[in-house]
Amino acid sequence: MEAPLSPRESARFVAENSRDVLVDLEGVRRAAELLLPAASAWRVEHWKALHELNPRGADEAALDWVFMVDSLNFSFWAEQEERKCEVRYGGTAYTGYWALCAAVNRALDQGIPVTSASYYATVTLDQVRDIFRSDTAVPMPLIEERHRILNETGKILLEKFGGSFLNCVQKSEKSAQRLMHLVVEHFPSYRDEAQFGGRRIAFYKRAQILVADTWSVLEGKGDGCFEDISSITMFADYRLPQILVYLGALKYSDKLLEKLRKGEMLSNGDKQEVEIRGCSIWCVELIRDSLLELLEERGEKPQGEINSILLDYHLWDYARDHRDDMSAVPFHRTRCVYY
Numbered sequence: 001m002e003a004p005l006s007p008r009e010s011a012r013f014v015a016e017n018s019r020d021v022l023v024d025l026e027g028v029r030r031a032a033e034l035l036l037p038a039a040s041a042w043r044v045e046h047w048k049a050l051h052e053l054n055p056r057g058a059d060e061a062a063l064d065w066v067f068m069v070d071s072l073n074f075s076f077w078a079e080q081e082e083r084k085c086e087v088r089y090g091g092t093a094y095t096g097y098w099a100l101c102a103a104v105n106r107a108l109d110q111g112i113p114v115t116s117a118s119y120y121a122t123v124t125l126d127q128v129r130d131i132f133r134s135d136t137a138v139p140m141p142l143i144e145e146r147h148r149i150l151n152e153t154g155k156i157l158l159e160k161f162g163g164s165f166l167n168c169v170q171k172s173e174k175s176a177q178r179l180m181h182l183v184v185e186h187f188p189s190y191r192d193e194a195q196f197g198g199r200r201i202a203f204y205k206r207a208q209i210l211v212a213d214t215w216s217v218l219e220g221k222g223d224g225c226f227e228d229i230s231s232i233t234m235f236a237d238y239r240l241p242q243i244l245v246y247l248g249a250l251k252y253s254d255k256l257l258e259k260l261r262k263g264e265m266l267s268n269g270d271k272q273e274v275e276i277r278g279c280s281i282w283c284v285e286l287i288r289d290s291l292l293e294l295l296e297e298r299g300e301k302p303q304g305e306i307n308s309i310l311l312d313y314h315l316w317d318y319a320r321d322h323r324d325d326m327s328a329v330p331f332h333r334t335r336c337v338y339y
């Protein structure tokens with residue numbers, strides 16, 4: 001099979017051929033102006049402090065935490081908004097992606113070595129159900145797939161990288177692209193690819209967020225000093241499209257909007273699902289470019305770094321904090337292990 005286009009080229013190709021999703025250039029500019037005050041202060045060193053559940057260290061154990069969590073970083077959305085999986089940890093009730101992190105930290109606190117490949121390569125389904133148990137009647141979605149992926153991923157990490165994700169990172173020799181391709185080549189559950197307009201395309205959402213979280217947990221230093229980190233695009237999940245539509249940078253056709261409002265599912269790889277994901281990536285690339293142009297026009301230098309990763313993190317956090325304001329904008333419902 002032909003090698004897929006890179007995520008950035010896939011996004012450009014989809015945006016140029018999309019029918020139901022449009023990147024609005026005026027909206028892109030307005031979004032960049034809205035984000036500019038915050039953008040100047042974005043720094044990779046802030047990632048850890050951003051959220052209490054992120055690992056604190058920058059060692060092998062922290063990398064194993066990131067690898068195991070990003071191997072399961074998919075599909076947390078609930079069938080009914082009011083009936084969600086919830087994990088209580090340290091006095092807080094967490095939902096969505098944070099419920100996953102809270103469950104991992106809860107297990108570690110109980111002495112279960114859940115982030116060690118030697119453990120999760122042979123963990124049983126019953127043990128996985130217990131580790132990720134919800135504190136409500138609603139279980140975490142796709143628990144069987146999460147079990148299968150843990151066994152598969154753990155076995156491969158043991159066989160090919162001595163059971164340590166640090167070895168995989170060091171093999172990339174400080175190239176974000178090489179690390180992304182190493183992960184996709186060796187770990188099947190990260191192969192987030194599709195067919196669109198006669199071309200093979202790839203979004204590699206979990207492989208790219210894994211590279212980004214590796215860069216972040218290592219604070220861009222040592223093995224994490226990727227010279228090509230700016231080549232990583234935004235991560236095409238189901239939250240970012242929602243916020244981009246809310247900000248007016250992305251537009252859905254009436255037909256698509258109606259479908260999403262009714263809560264209809266889109267299958268992974270459907271034309272409209274690919275258009276949503278591809279246009280979202282392209283939209284964030286253009287917002288990033290617009291931020292750099294605005295800074296240039298104002299003769300300002302950012303204190304940190306303006307790239308699609310830090311822009312994505314900011315937008316994702318913004319979406320989390322403005323969930324209610326965005327309730328009129330539907331997110332697309334796809335059940336899969338890729339995002």
Ligand SMILES: Nc1nc2c(c(CN[C@H]3C=C[C@H](O)[C@@H]3O)cn2[C@@H]2O[C@H](COP(=O)(O)O)[C@@H](O)[C@H]2O)c(=O)[nH]1
Binds near residue numbers: 074075
């Ligand atoms: N584009 C993008 N998508 C991201 C993330 C994250 C969390 N990562 C960073 C955030 C904090 C830490 O600093 C991590 O570095 C999770 N997701 C996706 O969202 C969905 C979960 O949403 P909800 O159901 O609301 O929890 C699901 O597809 C999940 O895969 C991100 O950052 N960007």
